[in-house]
Amino acid sequence: MLSLNNCKAGAKVENTEKIAILQKLIQIQSVNGNEAAVARYLASLFEPYRESAQVEFVTYSPGRDNLVVTIGHPNGKQLGLSGHEDVVDPGDLSQWHHDPFAGEIVDGQLYGRGASDMKSGLAAIVIAMLELLADKTPLKGSIRLLATVGEETGEYGAAQLTKAGYADQLAGLVIAEPTGLDKIAYTARGVIDYHVDSIGKSVHSAQSTKGINAIDNLIVFYNEITAMMQGLDKIDPVLGGLLHNVDLISGGEQINTIPGKARLSANVRTIPAYPNQMIYDILEKLVHRLNDRSGFQLKLSYSYPEEAIPGRPDAPLVKLAQKIGHRIIGNRVIPVGSGGASDASEFLQSKARFSAIVYGPGTNTSHEADEYVEIDEFLQATVLYRKLALAFLEGE
Template sequence: MTPQAKIEILQHLIQIPSVNDHEAQVADYIASLFEPYPQAKVEKVTYAPGRDNLVVTIGNAGPQLGLCGHMDVVAAGDEGAWQHAPFAGEIVGDQLFGRGASDMKSGLAAIVITLLEFLEQGTQLPGSIRLLATVGEETGEYGAAQLTAAGYADDLAGLIIAEPSGLDNVVYTARGVIDYKVVSTGKAVHSAQPEKGINAIDNLMKFYNAVGPVMAKYTQTDPVLGGLLHNVDLISGGEQVNSIPAQAELMANMRTIPAYPNQVIYDDLEALIAQLNQEPGVQLDLSYSYPEEAIPGDPHAPLVQLAKQVSDQVCGHDTQIVGSGGANDGAEFLQAKSDFTSIEIGPGSNTSHQVDEYVSIKEYLQAIEVYEALSLAFLKKAAQPEQVHD
């Protein structure tokens, strides 16, 4: 495939505005690229109307490597603030602009092209490669959760997620995430007679003031990721200034580390809610939004070390082995039946989720070389009988 053809595939992906939805259009386009190759097994797994995950498997008997990318992007915001239209795929010099250019349609396009070139060239793989293109990563990794529950990761020997780490970084460990909401229900009355009502804001503040000390006991730090993070980011309540509020709520975001599994934190939060609800008039309800476990990882795992070696060779730099503060689809896929290493390495820039998001065309094309070389090297290593699968 020519470099121009590879660039056009990325442009086409960016021109599909899959903003937190409409991933089926992306899945349909990618599936169409594999139509000339009947030996590729193409499966669509519907999450909701207009939202299809896509699984493409190529290769032979032996170890299986997963290549993962998500098809959704975040909203462009005020499109008038963009110098380059967010869904045009405009090229200026070495930069290709558009929403998702960095996060992460360039990585998605690169792993798609990796499979296409293996098919085009008739490469005899010492195993198989499974493309896992997911929905809903930006809002909760629920596409990855669906594919994991359906068994699509059960036979993996390793997983490469094409998130925009930059090709000079291999991410082997990542924070988890817990988003939670606390709703306080009270009783509205006229503010001149507060004793006849129940102030939902006052009761919510009891939780707010108590949760900080509870979270402060998590003092252990990770040498790569740092400590556990807890932030209350949204608070709302009340109807008008002369009424005792009948309802109030807060939302908080936590970034966890491997030392503290999510269940440990759930237990503490739920115990605090139960304790406060014993007080007269207090009614607090706790819920979670798409929590993800932290990814522990091993910097010496074969896939991690191979990724560094290959990226060093292809790109001519000293690739660093690092951790990530953000969650990714790997947290879901690692719940599969098999035991494997998940890493992140992919093209991108520091403009993800920003106005005039872009990716370097040179890095995008290098990423394809990295994925092709890394896929072959890993499968060959994993296929050797004396090797323990990653």
């Protein structure tokens, strides 16, 4: 098992060992589960520093452990460094030219499921903390690793940690999701997945007047909600407009039977101008109004909604990360918006008030076959996070 036992005081972790840590993480098959194996492995890396690092497992369910590691001084500011332990399914293996769970290296690129999203970011923040411990670097405050379960399917690990108070002392948060080290996401869309179940009455299609067509009722809902969402036409200068897409419709039993059940599922990508509660109100009022009509029986439900993150491009954490990033990569680092949700949406609901950024190594191959990360960028990230943490706690 890899560890940093041989890292002498004042020394830095060798690049070969950093890469080996990332490879080991990719070899752990944490596809929408099995995060406990990731948590145990990461915790083992902190074992040589058990007197200086507080390591906590927070179990979500069997085989699924969040990991919280805190180092530094309890007095002073606390910086959160966060990454998720789960990955999405590799899909059709015939589309891969590299084993998705091997961590193969070819021409300076490390391949595997999670190489970009986001085990490279997770490994980099862990390595940064391990190097600070190995160096015995005095910290003017503390750093907290928040390694979460279930981000890919609803951020419920982050929600659990937030509810338990693990983000209540944060003064800033860095989510190591892949942006590339030349971009920092400071604002992000929210997300609402919702479902509308329609109950009708099945009869033989030759006697359709005796039945209630559940699909027809969903079509009425579809047309009305589409028009209502199109009316929400404010444009965020960074994120753009609100997006509403009906992505799944299913129903019916066979072609000569009036459908008695049907379901519609849709995805909404919100912006700060339209908070999630406003969308809930619109959906619920429409369902209630339609259910007042004869023959309608609609039921609304949600799946893991996340709030949009407003953010400011001139926030101190953004400016500091830009400065440190520029020093490391030698190029300008640009503040941008993100179209996807992250664990930041949950952590920002804690009792503390702090800025959060998404900033991490990776490529635009997330969730694709032959997902990869550039090794040089991953190694740069390990240095960047260490320097960013020190500068943040120093109050730069």
